[in-house]
Amino acid sequence: MKKLTPKAAFRKLAAIYDKMVAQYGEAADAIGMTCDGCHDNCCLSFFQHHTYIEWAYMWEGLNQLPADRLEEIKAKAQAYVEEGQAALARGERPHIMCPLNLEDQKQGICGLYKHRLMICRMHGVPNVLVRPDGQQVQFPGCYRCQELTEKVEADGRIVPVVNRTSLYKDLVMVEMQFVGKNLRQLPKVDHTIAEMIVLGPPKLK
Numbered sequence: 001m002k003k004l005t006p007k008a009a010f011r012k013l014a015a016i017y018d019k020m021v022a023q024y025g026e027a028a029d030a031i032g033m034t035c036d037g038c039h040d041n042c043c044l045s046f047f048q049h050h051t052y053i054e055w056a057y058m059w060e061g062l063n064q065l066p067a068d069r070l071e072e073i074k075a076k077a078q079a080y081v082e083e084g085q086a087a088l089a090r091g092e093r094p095h096i097m098c099p100l101n102l103e104d105q106k107q108g109i110c111g112l113y114k115h116r117l118m119i120c121r122m123h124g125v126p127n128v129l130v131r132p133d134g135q136q137v138q139f140p141g142c143y144r145c146q147e148l149t150e151k152v153e154a155d156g157r158i159v160p161v162v163n164r165t166s167l168y169k170d171l172v173m174v175e176m177q178f179v180g181k182n183l184r185q186l187p188k189v190d191h192t193i194a195e196m197i198v199l200g201p202p203k204l205k
């Protein structure tokens with residue numbers, strides 16, 4: 001498989017992200033879901049990301065920020081990692097705001113919106129993924145979405161579910177084209193956004 005230049009791989013990833021946004025938007029509109037005034041915030045959720053391409057693309061966005069803003073984010077990311085490790089050591093699931101969130105400026109706004117990762121884009125509406133081993137992974141949507149989908153069902157309407165299987169396959173393909181033949185030799189990516197910031201841009205050799 002031909003290895004892509006980073007720029008070409010980023011363009012492909014951005015196109016996949018655009019498809020995700022469109023599918024998310026269709027489902028959210030049908031459910032009547034918006035994030036306005038949400039009292040929870042999915043940017044507090046603890047989750048890992050699994051591709052080098054998304055890690056690198058996030059850094060592509062970080063490197064466009066003013067130097068002082070980037071330093072501020074790095075400090076928040078370091079604090080997140082330490083706090084997260086302490087919570088895990090206590091047997092608790094970390095509940096810490098993502099270091100990229102502009103919580104101090106406006107609650108809930110992503111400070112790297114264009115470069116935010118796949119899971120960030122899909123959290124919210126019901127979605128399903130059929131993994132290569134055939135196992136189906138289902139997510140019912142966030143708490144607000146679940147309240148709304150109960151009403152949709154009560155009205156006798158069908159709840160829209162985004163099938164992100166083809167999007168996931170496209171992401172795997174661009175990951176292979178981005179990393180190239182070293183992919184199998186490299187460590188598996190399993191990092192929070194904070195860890196990806198503390199570690200710096202991914203090393204592909």
Ligand code: SF4
Pocket residue numbers: 042043044098099100101102109110111112113116117120193
């Ligand atoms: S990258 Fe943005 S959308 Fe994703 S968790 Fe962080 S602040 Fe939220």
Ligand code: SF4
Pocket residue numbers: 034035036038039040041042043108123124125142143144145
């Ligand atoms: S997706 Fe759901 S939990 Fe996340 S901000 Fe929107 S309404 Fe809140």
